[in-house]
Amino acid sequence: MSTISRIGRINFMLDKKTKQRVISRFKVHDTDTGSPQVQIAILTEEIKQLADHLKKHKHDHSSRRGLLKKVDNRRKLIKYLQKEDNKAFVDISKKLNLKISKKLIEEEKIEEELRRQEDLELLAKENRKIEKENKKLKKEKESENE
Numbered sequence: 001m002s003t004i005s006r007i008g009r010i011n012f013m014l015d016k017k018t019k020q021r022v023i024s025r026f027k028v029h030d031t032d033t034g035s036p037q038v039q040i041a042i043l044t045e046e047i048k049q050l051a052d053h054l055k056k057h058k059h060d061h062s063s064r065r066g067l068l069k070k071v072d073n074r075r076k077l078i079k080y081l082q083k084e085d086n087k088a089f090v091d092i093s094k095k096l097n098l099k100i101s102k103k104l105i106e107e108e109k110i111e112e113e114l115r116r117q118e119d120l121e122l123l124a125k126e127n128r129k130i131e132k133e134n135k136k137l138k139k140e141k142e143s144e145n146e
Contacts, residue, residue: 014045026092036081037092043074044096078104 014022019042023033026041050067054060082089082104090105092098 014042014049018045026095028088036077036084037088040074040077040081040092041096043070043077044098046070047074082108 022041022045023038026035026037027033028035028037032038047067047070050063050070054064054067057063078089078093078098081092093105
C-alpha cells in the first residue's frame with residue numbers, strides 16, 4: 001500500500017498486515033524475519049505493488065528507479081540462495097513463480113549438461129590412451145615371445 005509522506009514522496013513499503021502474512025508464509029523457523037527466503041518474498045510483494053503503480057503512472061521515473069533497485073536486490077538474494085541452499089531456492093522460486101528463477105534453473109541445467117559432456121570427452125580420451133598403451137604392451141609381449 002502506498003502512502004504519501006510529509007515531503008510529498010510516495011512510500012511503497014508494505015503495510016504491517018501484508019508483511020506479517022508474507023513472513024508467516026515463508027519463514028524458515030518461528031522467529032524468522034530476515035532469512036533470504038523471507039527477504040525475497042517481501043521484495044517480490046513490493047515489486048508487485050510498484051509494478052501496479054507504474055502501470056497507472058507511466059512517467060513516475062523515481063518509482064521506476066526504486067523498482068529496478070528492488071529487482072536487482074531480489075536477484076542478488078536469489079543468486080545467493082541458489083548458491084547456498086539449492087533446495088530452498090527451487091522451493092521458493094516455485095512458490096513465488098519467479099521468471100528469473102526459472103531462467104537460473106535452466107542455465108544450471110545447461111551448465112550441468114556441459115560438464116557431463118566434458119567429463120565424457122575426458123573419459124573417452126583416457127580410454128583411447130589406455131587402449132594405445134595396451135596395444136603397445138601387447139606388441140612388446142608378442143615381440144618377446146618370438
